[in-house]
Amino acid sequence: MLSKLGRLLIGRSLKTTELKSEKFNVLWGLPVLSSDAISSVAYAGEEILWVLIPVLGIMSYKYMFYSALCVVFLMIMVTLSYRQTIDAYPQGGGSYIVAKDNLGTVSGLVAGASLTIGYILTVAVSTSAGTAAIISAIPFLSPHRVTITLFFIFIITIGNLRGIRESSKVFGTPTYIFMAVILCMIIVGIFKVKVFGYVPKPVYKIPEVVSNITLLLFIRAFSSGCTALTGIEAVSNGIPSFKEPSQKNARIVLELLALVVLIIFGGVSYLSTLYHTVPNTEVTVIAQLASQIFGHNIMFYLVQITTTIILIMASNTAFTGLPLLLAFIAKDGFAPRQFAKRGKRLGYSNGIVILCIISSILVIIFNGETHSLMPLYAVGVFISFTLSQAGMFKRWVKLKNTGWRHKAVINGIGAIVTFATAVILGITKFLQGAWIVFILIPAVVYIMVEINRHYKKVAQQLKLAVNERPKEIDFTKQKRYVIVPIDTLNRSFLKALNYARTISNNIIVFHVSIDDEATARLLSKWHEYDIGIPIVVKKSAYRSVVGPLVKFIESEEYAAGSKDTVTVVLPQFVVTRWWGNILHNQTALFIKTMLLRRRNIAIVTVPYIIFEDNEECLKK
Template sequence: MKFKLGKFLIGESLKTEELKGQKLNVFWGLPILSSDAISSVAYAGEEILWVLIPVIGMMAYKYMFLASLCIVFLMFVVTLSYRQTIDAYPGGGGSYVVAKDNLGKIPGLVAGASLTIGYILTVAVSASAGTAAITSAIPEILHYKVLITILLILVMTIGNLRGLRESSKTFGTPTYIFMILILAMIVWGIFKVKVLGYTPMPVYKVPQITGDITLFLFLRAFSSGCTALTGIEAVSNAIPNFEEPSQKNAKMVLGLLSLVVFLIFGGLSYLATLYHAVPNSQVTVVAQIASQVFGNNILFYVVQGATAIILILASNTAFAGLPMLLAYIAKDGFAPRQFAKRGKRLGYSNGIVTLSIISIILVIIFKSDTHYLMPLYAVGVFISFTLSQLGMFIRWRRKKQHAWRRKSIINGIGAFITFVTAVILGITKFISGAWIVFIVIPILVYFMLIIKKHYSEVARQLKLSINEMPKEINFKDQKRYVIVPIDTLNKSFLKALNYARTISDNIIIFHVSVDDMTTEKLLKKWNEYNNEYNMDIPIIVKKSPYRSIVGPLVKFIESEEYSAGPKDTVTVVLPQFVVTKWWGNILHNQTALLIKTILLKRRNIAIVTVPYIIFEK
């Protein structure tokens, strides 16, 4: 049996009827769609301390906890808002659908572009953070961190190409292990200090700095910690991925996600204030806390391993969310329609592969460094948050459905808070790299509009009215002319010529001469063959001093020398090699492809490709 690598990696193709079996229940939906938000707690608190400790030293822990409380409150508001989105839009689509439906086309595209950027950065940041955890444990492989990150992304890509159900079981279990370990560490760490009276000894000395806390400094710290909220919108994007009742299951997952993030993020922030963890480029804050809570034993290394795994698996939220989002955008005509097609395993494979490729490019450009990628991270997400909340607010005010006042107040508050947060993120992170997002979003929106314009124009020209009568064509008077280009007289050409003889008697063999000696050999060989079988088919030779192949052919068809009229059909029959090796087309058929590309733009020319299979050992 022939071994096929693709089938081994991705699995057997699934029937369309098996789509229901690929749906997620609450148990597996939580880790798959929440891994990004859950993993963000591993570095969100650390990002806050990176801002505060160099300025205010020991006072940083007090204000870190206050910033964490603000972020938890923001998460509570966003969660309530997205519960209402799930109720109002059971078909999914999240911020993109809400903004487009209630604010208009451009705000919807801005939301879609913002989320797209957020998802792509989720993969790049998560894989890079996972690599950082690995290289922290094994410093000898630090020089290979870009390669390691790329390999991690490829593993996640293959896992997701295998289908939602399989990826949930493969990647969901480590997420639960991380949650249990971190919650156990939080409980034991607090118990150890508050009940057993343990006095923590910081792994690194806290800088003796007595700077002043300012509003701008606090806002910078708050904005750095807002990465803890990335991924929350993924649940509302992917409602159709849940088993029925899909809305109820999606809301349960969203509620559980918020509870887990609250417990872990709040707990780790509190532990950081108790154990005075100091951000360090070599040892993470979570690692410092774990070493003090458990000591340098097996539990410490288990926590480190689980943290590295969850950081890598955080990208799974993007692999589940972005392909679904692109499918919605593609169905509306603002993205290539290939994104709306399901692959062999019933997932949106084109979106998964595209996400993987772009993420790898970002990892290479930014050298797999999370500090370079982080400033770009949360800005786009909060822009989409704001547009979603504002869209829902307008929806309730316009429709005035049941309890619309209460619902509009919730979304109105959510819109205000997320807008303020987006502004804070834009200002505090602008110089660090967030300016790139403000350039990329308009560019993406522009290309989306161009794609939509293209599809609309194609539809307009192809549209057939039901009352439209077919044009009256006198097929008896219309002649069919056939041209068979020749470069070498071989079996592939003869197969194409034999096909041409079945559709017309008006056949011309056409040769473009770029070398006199080669042309002379061809003509001699053709004359011998023609005389032997008495086919009486003329061959036309045109010299091309500039070595253009297509130009002389088109010029000949349009010239008076050729007997075909403007209403006649000219069929160009092209021989084409079909090779069994995947790389064979790189070596063959480039001229045929060029001829087809040029001739396809001409209305009176039909193109027929006649394959000739080359069997290779």
């Protein structure tokens, strides 16, 4: 049943040789890897107004535009810097690889941890913002905010588990539609005011001025608008996801992304200054602009629908970038190696699933409120930006190859600007929740280091020396001891006992008695069948099965010595229904878990298939 459902949702398994066809070209790489950055225009300008409006009132719109210009300048610097990263590191990996290669392992892990947190927050923020767009158009859905957001995360997860090629077409088309609709709104909105003389009327009352602009207030507004830059690094992370020539295609996508964000973010910010939008938790700034420019007609709902879709699609950038990043980290031994394995559809499915789970938990904790999640959002991203630019600067200075000076200048300025932004974000957003990020990043780095230490210990203990050879053992003189635990005498046990007979003559059947009546019935049946193998019965006052078994093996009562290997043969049911495992095999699982820790005990599991259909059982 589960396998059929899996095939229905995810599709058939793909061969490894089909990997080349599961990559992006420029047409589909732009919307999929850039959807996060493109969608940021839906809330980045709004975040600036959240800071300015309560203090400056009508004067907010002047300084909002200045803040937007600073964000655009920063975006250009980051884009130029990451363009050089693409040229220098064609294998991808972005900030993690650059920082690790040039600044050391710890810096690389900090960058990797920062990006990991950023990607998780991207999913939570984007899908929550998409839900907010729906509620702006259909207010009565507000009580179901969290449920709707979790549904969107689930849909994106399934789409990505289906593979790169299918997800790119499904998630890429809405991004292009959004770009077209927003560009149309920008053009119509500007013409309506500048050419046709329309005088906008704010949808909501603008608060009174309570103070003047200060440097600190402007910096806070700028830092809030920096969410528009999230997602830019995804292109450099995902170079291996592009078709050949992968570097060239990634570079083109990065340049197109910068151009699109420049036009859309700048345009929407300018519209906000013309139409005097006022941010609130019920109706988004984009919804206010659409209602003023188009009225409540089909275009208004088209803007809301496409905005909702692009905000949800923005999380697809994280679903593309984080699994690839985790694969790089896992290959270096700092994350579970399962993250480096491709799934049935050739994607890194383990990374996709873990991203779905953690982001869903975040949505539940923060009740799907975008504004509550924002303070956590951009801090980690700018830390990774800074480490990447600093790493590239050091690389150019060290290599001193052709044109290194102007490259070092670009990355040097990028490092300074992004570091300053990270500091500003850390200070201004610290009490609003950014302090959590400063705890999470060291915690994640510590976990990565511990994982790597574990892998090194395992490798050291398993490593064979060059001159190491198998020991010469006279197996004819070695005794083989076998224990077959029994609960009830049935076909499953008999199959396990028959196997035990093929490997040894020194067999003991072991029973732990926790019910006198059940034990009496077992012994009566045992003597009735007269199998000819001794059965040992030990009572367990505390109903433990494993304890008496281990105690018996280690006691002088048992013939095997401390250096002898004892094989424990366990019968195990194999059921044909997924829920059957819940009903069976729990005792066998506990026995295996405990015995696996003992060096002198080998465990063999003998399966016995249980069919739900009796007719099918007879055929077999």
